[in-house]
Amino acid sequence: MEKKQSKKVLTWKKQWYRFSRNKMSVAGLVIVILVIFAAVFSPFITPYPQHAGAFTDYASANMAPGSEHLFGTDYIGRDILTRVIFAFRNALKMAVIVLVISVPVGSVLGMIAGIRQGTWIDTLIMRITDVFLSVPSMILALAIASILKPNLTNAMLAITISWWPWYCRLAYGTARSISRDNYVRYAELTGGSFVHIVFKEILPNCISPILTKMTLDVGWVIMTGASLSYVGLGEQAPVPALGNMISAGIKYLPNQWWNTVFPAIGIIVIILGFNLLGDGISDLLAVEED
Amino acid sequence: MDKNNNKDIILDIRDLKKYFYMPKGIVVHAVEGVNLQLKRGETLGLVGESGSGKSTIAYNVIGMYEPTSGEILFDGEALNPKIRKRTLKQKGNMQIVFQDPGSSLNPRATIGKNLAFPVKLHGGLKDKNEIHDRINELLQFVGLPEEYAEKFPLSIGGGERQLVCIARALASNPELIILDEPTSALDVSIQAKVIRRLIDLQKELNLSYLFITHDLSLMRNLATKVVILYLGRVCEIADTAEFYASPLHPYTQMLLSSIPVVTEEEEKLRPVKVESRGEIPNPADMPAGCGFHTRCSRCMEICKTEHPRMREVSPGHYVCCHAVEGRIVESEKKD
Amino acid sequence: MGSEKNTGFEIKDLKISFKVFNGELKVIDGVNIKLNRGERMGLVGEAGCGKTTTLKSVLGILPKQAMLKSGQIMFNGEDVLKFNSAQMQKFRQESCAMVFQDPSSALNPIFKVKDLMINGMRNSLNTKDKSWEKEAYGRAVKALGEVMLPDPKRIMENYPFQLSGGMRQRVCIAMALATDRHLLLADEPTTSLDVTIQEQILHLIHKLSVEKDMSLVLVTHSMGVIREMTDRVSIMYAGTIMEVGDTKDVLENPGHPYTRALIDCIPKLTGDGVAEGIPGRVPDYLNPPKGCRYVERCPKATAVCREEKPQLVECGPNHMVACHNFGR
Numbered sequence: 001m002e003k004k005q006s007k008k009v010l011t012w013k014k015q016w017y018r019f020s021r022n023k024m025s026v027a028g029l030v031i032v033i034l035v036i037f038a039a040v041f042s043p044f045i046t047p048y049p050q051h052a053g054a055f056t057d058y059a060s061a062n063m064a065p066g067s068e069h070l071f072g073t074d075y076i077g078r079d080i081l082t083r084v085i086f087a088f089r090n091a092l093k094m095a096v097i098v099l100v101i102s103v104p105v106g107s108v109l110g111m112i113a114g115i116r117q118g119t120w121i122d123t124l125i126m127r128i129t130d131v132f133l134s135v136p137s138m139i140l141a142l143a144i145a146s147i148l149k150p151n152l153t154n155a156m157l158a159i160t161i162s163w164w165p166w167y168c169r170l171a172y173g174t175a176r177s178i179s180r181d182n183y184v185r186y187a188e189l190t191g192g193s194f195v196h197i198v199f200k201e202i203l204p205n206c207i208s209p210i211l212t213k214m215t216l217d218v219g220w221v222i223m224t225g226a227s228l229s230y231v232g233l234g235e236q237a238p239v240p241a242l243g244n245m246i247s248a249g250i251k252y253l254p255n256q257w258w259n260t261v262f263p264a265i266g267i268i269v270i271i272l273g274f275n276l277l278g279d280g281i282s283d284l285l286a287v288e289e290d
Numbered sequence: 291m292d293k294n295n296n297k298d299i300i301l302d303i304r305d306l307k308k309y310f311y312m313p314k315g316i317v318v319h320a321v322e323g324v325n326l327q328l329k330r331g332e333t334l335g336l337v338g339e340s341g342s343g344k345s346t347i348a349y350n351v352i353g354m355y356e357p358t359s360g361e362i363l364f365d366g367e368a369l370n371p372k373i374r375k376r377t378l379k380q381k382g383n384m385q386i387v388f389q390d391p392g393s394s395l396n397p398r399a400t401i402g403k404n405l406a407f408p409v410k411l412h413g414g415l416k417d418k419n420e421i422h423d424r425i426n427e428l429l430q431f432v433g434l435p436e437e438y439a440e441k442f443p444l445s446i447g448g449g450e451r452q453l454v455c456i457a458r459a460l461a462s463n464p465e466l467i468i469l470d471e472p473t474s475a476l477d478v479s480i481q482a483k484v485i486r487r488l489i490d491l492q493k494e495l496n497l498s499y500l501f502i503t504h505d506l507s508l509m510r511n512l513a514t515k516v517v518i519l520y521l522g523r524v525c526e527i528a529d530t531a532e533f534y535a536s537p538l539h540p541y542t543q544m545l546l547s548s549i550p551v552v553t554e555e556e557e558k559l560r561p562v563k564v565e566s567r568g569e570i571p572n573p574a575d576m577p578a579g580c581g582f583h584t585r586c587s588r589c590m591e592i593c594k595t596e597h598p599r600m601r602e603v604s605p606g607h608y609v610c611c612h613a614v615e616g617r618i619v620e621s622e623k624k625d
Numbered sequence: 626m627g628s629e630k631n632t633g634f635e636i637k638d639l640k641i642s643f644k645v646f647n648g649e650l651k652v653i654d655g656v657n658i659k660l661n662r663g664e665r666m667g668l669v670g671e672a673g674c675g676k677t678t679t680l681k682s683v684l685g686i687l688p689k690q691a692m693l694k695s696g697q698i699m700f701n702g703e704d705v706l707k708f709n710s711a712q713m714q715k716f717r718q719e720s721c722a723m724v725f726q727d728p729s730s731a732l733n734p735i736f737k738v739k740d741l742m743i744n745g746m747r748n749s750l751n752t753k754d755k756s757w758e759k760e761a762y763g764r765a766v767k768a769l770g771e772v773m774l775p776d777p778k779r780i781m782e783n784y785p786f787q788l789s790g791g792m793r794q795r796v797c798i799a800m801a802l803a804t805d806r807h808l809l810l811a812d813e814p815t816t817s818l819d820v821t822i823q824e825q826i827l828h829l830i831h832k833l834s835v836e837k838d839m840s841l842v843l844v845t846h847s848m849g850v851i852r853e854m855t856d857r858v859s860i861m862y863a864g865t866i867m868e869v870g871d872t873k874d875v876l877e878n879p880g881h882p883y884t885r886a887l888i889d890c891i892p893k894l895t896g897d898g899v900a901e902g903i904p905g906r907v908p909d910y911l912n913p914p915k916g917c918r919y920v921e922r923c924p925k926a927t928a929v930c931r932e933e934k935p936q937l938v939e940c941g942p943n944h945m946v947a948c949h950n951f952g953r
Contacts, residue, residue, distance in 0.1 A: 005327065010647075013645050013646065013647070014647070015649075017646030019948065045379070128642075133328065165571070182388040182393045182394040182395045183394055183395055183396045183404075184389060185354065185388075186386070186388070186394065186458070187354055187407065188373065189353060189373060189379045189381065189386060190381055190382070190385065190408055190410065190411065190412070191381040191411055191412075193405065196407070200395055200396075202582075204396070204398035204399070205397065206399055263497070283498060291766055322669035329658045338833060339820070339821060340790075340819055340821075375647075410714065442665070444936075447906050448672070477671040477672050477846055478846065478847075478848075478887065478890040478891050479671055479886065479887060479890045479902050480671075480901040480902060481890070481892075481900035481902070481905075482889075482890040482899055482900045482903075483899065483901070483902030485899045485904075486899050486901060486902060488899075489899065504819060504820060505892070506820075506894070507891070507893060507894045508892040510892065510893070510894055510895075510896040511892045511893070511897070511898055511899050512892075512899070530785050530896075536749055545820060545821065546894075548821045548824035549820060549849065549894065549895075550824075550827075550847060550848075550849025550850045550852065550853050550887060551849050551894060552848045552849050552853070552876055552893070553876075553893065553895075555893075555895050556893055556894040556895055559895060560894070566820075566821035566822075566824050566825055567825070569789055569791055569821075569822060570790075570819070586900045599870045610628065624788070
């Protein structure tokens with residue numbers, strides 16, 4: 001028992017070593033942890049949690065960043081730091097929901113097409129994917145969101161629809177190359193069922209690239225969500241979102257620059273953090289020979 | 291063929307042809323009419339350079355490819371060319387060990403899990419302890435300690451991985467194992483270990499091997515019968531002792547004389563130095579006549595136009611060569 | 626450089642470690658190799674014995690994690706390990722060439738053979754002269770002819786993937802030899818090729834090294850290849866040299882148990898059956914044995930073998946062996 005325990009500790013140590021060899025991925029991890037922490041505990045750590053919603057305090061409107069309001073206040077006196085942190089919360093919520101739906105759908109479809117390559121299933125799935133991929137995902141999401149009612153749910157729906165084909169493509173390529181590996185051939189030759197081959201042989205070996213892309217995509221989904229809300233198709237005021245904060249603040253440029261600059265920095269930080277972390281995760285998940 | 295003889299033959303390949311149809315109307319003649327028979331408990335060595343069709347034959351037998359024409363009989367029973375139409379028992383009776391031990395095992399599953407799959411599928415075992423015992427038994431067969439079940443394929447050496455592959459092949463109690471260059475990626479010291487294990491297992495479990503290799507010195511120590519392939523056709527077949535004592539086909543002689551050997555005694559066994567020249571032609575663009583005539587030192591006019599027939603030069607020793615045939619005809623005339 | 630004749634090439638007490646998460650892998654532990662100009666030396670051992678690492682250290686192409694602990698690599702009286710990057714570049718372009726195991730990954734598939742070869746000569750020719758490309762082309766064609774490739778001018782217009790494995794390896798050799806070199810490092814140049822092609826390539830390397838008075842270090846795991854190709858051989862095990870001597874002598878009278886075992890493992894044409902193989906595997910480089918590194922696999926190991934690292938001692942004319950049991 002004790003031996004097993006220490007072995008586990010050793011593997012963790014080793015994994016950490018592999019991850020931390022690249023200092024940038026450690027930086028990414030730190031940023032992501034801070035962002036997630038801020039998002040989860042935003043009601044407790046923000047200085048003015050009540051400013052997250054519809055709140056007006058014209059007396060302290062348009063204050064420049066200072067000791068009382070670190071990031072300054074907006075045109076109706078709400079603390080921008082508070083609102084940026086609450087916007088993180090909304091942005092992360094959206095990213096998680098979008099990815100939780102689009103990743104499994106896309107990957108399973110892609111894997112099936114990849115294993116059954118050359119058959120009608122492959123053609124059907126991959127041609128539909130191609131149609132979706134032929135339009136840039138941002139424009140597709142904009143198009144879908146603009147038909148629907150402008151609210152958060154529909155924005156997430158729009159992004160999800162434009163996002164799954166990427167996972168389909170990724171899983172397709174990975175599954176295709178794995179299905180040429182000898183262990184999959186062996187499973188087929190010795191009589192393994194389709195379900196066994198998909199879930200026991202191919203899926204575990206597809207997870208690494210999918211997980212890596214997922215991490216990278218958190219940033220991009222947030223970016224797309226911010227774009228939608230910037231043009232008024234996502235989260236509606238007074239709920240804080242990075243996009244609508246920027247679009248609302250743009251009128252006050254350049255004098256009250258803090259209205260736009262801080263939410264924009266927020267987007268940059270999130271994307272940067274998840275991208276750096278994604279690199280680290282891909283190092284970590286690579287199968288390495290000892 | 292009398293009935294008794296038939297029962298002995300576990301694998302019978304009859305006039306197997308496999309063509310690959312490529313874009314632009316190119317047809318690759320990978321296997322061009324091969325007849326082979328493997329007796330129970332024996333080892334048939336398929337030897338040839340890359341592009342000779344040796345692996346293609348094996349993949350047709352195991353069901354990875356569908357033959358273009360010809361029949362494959364296992365235990366006197368014709369096998370369906372489509373793998374999905376074969377019965378589970380047929381699939382279990384015949385197993386394969388691939389060349390590259392790196393990609394033969396699922397890298398994300400432990401060795402135990404890799405072995406558990408065929409154990410459950412073919413052994414019909416459900417109970418966890420039974421499966422565990424069977425896995426240990428299989429590891430024991432190949433001489434690996436029980437702890438290996440907990441390890442991951444990439445954390446063990448290439449030779450050990452190949453032993454695990456052999457253990458996995460044994461899980462379904464097969465009668466025939468196809469060994470597709472199982473040791474060509476390994477060091478000689480490891481190769482010796484794996485080969486020893488294979489020889490012991492063959493005796494213990496009365497296995498038949500279809501052994502594919504390019505290593506003629508290895509075949510000398512392992513095979514009952516050696517088959518030389520060139521461009522999808524058989525050049526020469528003979529029992530091992532006979533084969534090495536009097537290799538007749540010019541290609542066989544070229545192969546033998548190009549083996550780098552380590553001792554004086556071996557050097558004496560090599561045929562008179564035949565300098566190897568040229569490369570194996572592209573199977574999509576086969577030369578007319580005998581496929582080997584472009585590299586042959588004894589090439590005659592007839593070789594360029596007509597493919598030689600297979601001829602039995604002594605009991606069990608077949609050669610497919612105009613030059614050899616000519617010599618035999620001559621000596622028959624003298625008699 | 627060519628004026629100092631017969632200075633040869635020498636690796637002195639080379640020690641290299643690799644940094645990993647829980648310590649250092651002491652992979653190369655005191656390698657000594659010496660060869661004279663025009664001599665052909667074989668380097669044999671199992672996979673993971675540091676053969677390739679040794680060659681890479683000569684060309685300065687070790688991975689980032691590698692740490693040089695000690696040693697000198699002397700070439701024509703200069704220490705290669707002390708070269709700065711410009712000198713190293715010069716050394717690689719003018720003096721030393723390497724041929725790799727896998728000819729397909731050694732050639733960039735997006736360039737024609739012509740471009741690959743001419744580019745390779747860019748630095749060794751006077752590029753200020755406008756006609757240099759013409760000269761390079763001429764030399765390339767000549768080099769391709771020297772490696773017995775039929776119709777060199779056609780091959781020059783081909784992409785690497787249009788060539789067979791044997792032809793690609795010939796192109797690699799031609800690239801290495803298009804300009805005059807004094808030292809050729811060949812890392813298993815024929816392992817991925819068929820026997821008949823292997824014979825042709827080996828024959829070619831041998832011929833060129835004799836004609837051009839070029840030293841050769843040939844890394845391989847095949848004793849047969851060593852026997853056909855080299856004058857001297859070093860048997861390497863776990864980053865140390867176990868035995869060194871004239872090839873014929875070493876193969877016939879191996880002094881080290883490891884050499885003996887390696888030779889026994891080779892399946893023979895005489896058909897005497899298959900040996901047991903060598904038990905165990907290459908030691909853990911994280912905590913290698915304190916004494917002889919072969920101790921865990923050696924049937925003759927004694928207490929002293931565990932404690933003390935054996936040194937290379939003379940055991941015959943021109944024949945050294947590192948084993949405590951020798952002469953006992």
